[in-house]
Amino acid sequence: MKLTLGKIHIQDIVFSDETKLENGVVHIDPSQLERKVLEDDKIATVSFDVAKPGESVRITPVKDVIEPRVKVEGPGGIFPGMIAGVDTVGSGRTHALAGMALVTAGPIVGFQEGIIDMSGLGARYTPFSQTINLVMVCTPREGIEAHEYERAVRMAGFRVATLLGELGRNVEPDEVREFETLDFVEGLHQFHDLPRVGYVQMLQSQGLLHDTYVYGVDAKKIMPTVLYPTESMDGAIVSGNCVSACDKNPTYIHLNNSVIDDLYAEHGRTLNFVAHIITNENVYLADKERSSNQTAKLCRMLGLDGVVISQEGFGNPDTDLIMNCKKIEAEGIKTVIITDEYAGRDGRSQSLADADAAADAVVTGGNANQVVTLPKMDKVIGTLDYVNKIAGASAETLQEDGSLVVELQVITGATNEVGFNTLSAR
Amino acid sequence: MGFFVLTNNPMVHERAASGIEVVFAAGGIKGVFECAARYIADGHRLLTHPLSGSVKPGETPYKSVLLAGEASPAMDDASARLISEAFAACDKFAERSAFWPAHTLRDLQMIDLSLIEGALESARCDGMQAQ
Numbered sequence: 001m002k003l004t005l006g007k008i009h010i011q012d013i014v015f016s017d018e019t020k021l022e023n024g025v026v027h028i029d030p031s032q033l034e035r036k037v038l039e040d041d042k043i044a045t046v047s048f049d050v051a052k053p054g055e056s057v058r059i060t061p062v063k064d065v066i067e068p069r070v071k072v073e074g075p076g077g078i079f080p081g082m083i084a085g086v087d088t089v090g091s092g093r094t095h096a097l098a099g100m101a102l103v104t105a106g107p108i109v110g111f112q113e114g115i116i117d118m119s120g121l122g123a124r125y126t127p128f129s130q131t132i133n134l135v136m137v138c139t140p141r142e143g144i145e146a147h148e149y150e151r152a153v154r155m156a157g158f159r160v161a162t163l164l165g166e167l168g169r170n171v172e173p174d175e176v177r178e179f180e181t182l183d184f185v186e187g188l189h190q191f192h193d194l195p196r197v198g199y200v201q202m203l204q205s206q207g208l209l210h211d212t213y214v215y216g217v218d219a220k221k222i223m224p225t226v227l228y229p230t231e232s233m234d235g236a237i238v239s240g241n242c243v244s245a246c247d248k249n250p251t252y253i254h255l256n257n258s259v260i261d262d263l264y265a266e267h268g269r270t271l272n273f274v275a276h277i278i279t280n281e282n283v284y285l286a287d288k289e290r291s292s293n294q295t296a297k298l299c300r301m302l303g304l305d306g307v308v309i310s311q312e313g314f315g316n317p318d319t320d321l322i323m324n325c326k327k328i329e330a331e332g333i334k335t336v337i338i339t340d341e342y343a344g345r346d347g348r349s350q351s352l353a354d355a356d357a358a359a360d361a362v363v364t365g366g367n368a369n370q371v372v373t374l375p376k377m378d379k380v381i382g383t384l385d386y387v388n389k390i391a392g393a394s395a396e397t398l399q400e401d402g403s404l405v406v407e408l409q410v411i412t413g414a415t416n417e418v419g420f421n422t423l424s425a426r
Numbered sequence: 427m428g429f430f431v432l433t434n435n436p437m438v439h440e441r442a443a444s445g446i447e448v449v450f451a452a453g454g455i456k457g458v459f460e461c462a463a464r465y466i467a468d469g470h471r472l473l474t475h476p477l478s479g480s481v482k483p484g485e486t487p488y489k490s491v492l493l494a495g496e497a498s499p500a501m502d503d504a505s506a507r508l509i510s511e512a513f514a515a516c517d518k519f520a521e522r523s524a525f526w527p528a529h530t531l532r533d534l535q536m537i538d539l540s541l542i543e544g545a546l547e548s549a550r551c552d553g554m555q556a557q
Binding site: 145146147204206207208209210220241243244248282283284285286287288313314315316318319342343344349350353354369 | 473475479480481482492511512515517518519533536540541544545
C-alpha cells in the first residue's frame, strides 16, 4: 500500500466573508463554520478564534486537536467510519493543511481538559504552540449528558476539519512524501536482509470519555488487528479521549504519529517496517489477557524481529503495556516500550504502576507530576473557570498574579507517549 | 462463577436494583482498596484493574472494582500485587476531590459507573453471572 502525502504549508489564518485557501493563507467565514457545527442541536453555541505561535494566548479547556486533510486520490475519505464511508484508506494521495490545527475547546465535564499556551514556559511543553490554531469553543445545550455532548463536539470537530481539508484538494503542496508498505511476501523478498519491525500501538479504550475509534468502531470492542501504517494518516484512528491531556493522543497525533514517521524514515535502510498493530486498554482483566495474547500472536505470525510498543495513559494501561511487552518478548521478539512517568512531584516515586524484567528498553515521555509555573497570558480563549479542576491542577493553581502553578499533566501533549512532544534529555 | 461490585460510588450502588450485587465500601479510594485487599486475602480474585480510568486517585473520590464471587482456598498473587501497587499509586497524587462542587462529583460518579459497566459487559460475555 502506497500513500502520497502532500503538505500545504499554512502561513496564516484570517477571518473573511468567504472560506478559501489562497497563497498559504486560510480564510475563514465563521458563519459557514458555525452552521456546520450547529447541525447538531446538542451544541448551543460556538465561537471561533485564532491563536498564533508567540502570542500571549492561553487556550483552555482543550478537548481535541485535528489537522485538516483531504483525500485527493484513492479509495475512501478522511475519518472513515466517522465522516467518510468505511472504505479502507491509506493509499492514493492525501493533502494536509500543515502548520495549522483545529482545536476544539469548551466545558465538557466538571474536571476539564488541557491547556495550550502559545508563548512563555508552557509553550515549550506543548507541540501545539507551534501550529497556527483555529480554536472552536462550544457550549452545550442545557440538560445534555456529558457523554452525549462529548460525541457532539467530537463529531463537530471532524466536520469542520473535513470542510477545511477540502480547501486543499486542488492546491499544489509545498512538500510531498511517499510512504509505502509492501505486502507480507513482497516485503519479505525485497528486504530479506533487514530486521522485520512492527509497531504495536495501544489505544485508550477504558470507557466513557476515555475512548478511541478505529474506522468508527469503539476500540474497546476490537480484537487486536493489523493496519498498513498509512491508514492512520487518513484518519482511520480518531480520539474520543477527554482525560489526561499530557499523555493522550489527540486526533492530530494519530494523523502524524511520530513512531510511524520515524519507522518509515528507516524503512528499507536499517529495517523493514512491516505493520502497524493496534490493541486496546480495557478495564476488565480478562480483556487485557485476551488482547495481549492476540497482540503477541500477531507479532509472531508476522515474523517480527523487533517491536516498538506505545502506551496511552497511566495506571491501568501500565498493566497492558507490561503484558504486551512480556508476551511479545516471550515469543523471542525484542521490544522497546514508550511510556511516560507519574513519579511524584519530586520524581522519586515508582514511575509505573507495573513493571517486569522483560521491559529492559524503555523510552519515557517525561514525568507528568513535574511542577511548572505558567506565566499569565494577556488573552484566554475558552475559560479559566475550570483551570483549578484540570488533572494536575489544584485549588491553589490560579495565583493572584494570574500565573498558574500546575503539573505537566495539564499541558496538552506534554508527555505524549508516541514521542510527539518536546521534552528531551538531548 | 459469579462476581460482585465493590464500590464507594452511590450511582453504582443504585444499580443493585438491576440484579448486580453491589457491596458498598466506606471511605475514599483507599477505603475501597483496603476493603478489596481484605476480599483478596480471603481468596476472591480481582476481575478489573483497580487503577481504571485516567481520572487519577485524588482527583476523583469514587472507585468501583469487580471481584470474583467465589473465594479460592489460596490467595491470587496477581490480584494481591495489583491492589498493592494501586494503593501505593494513591500517594503520588494530592487529594483534591474534597473541593469539588456537586455537579463535578456527579460527572465523576458517572465516569466511574461507565468504566465498571464496560467491565460488567465483558464479564457477561465471559459467561460469568452476577452473584
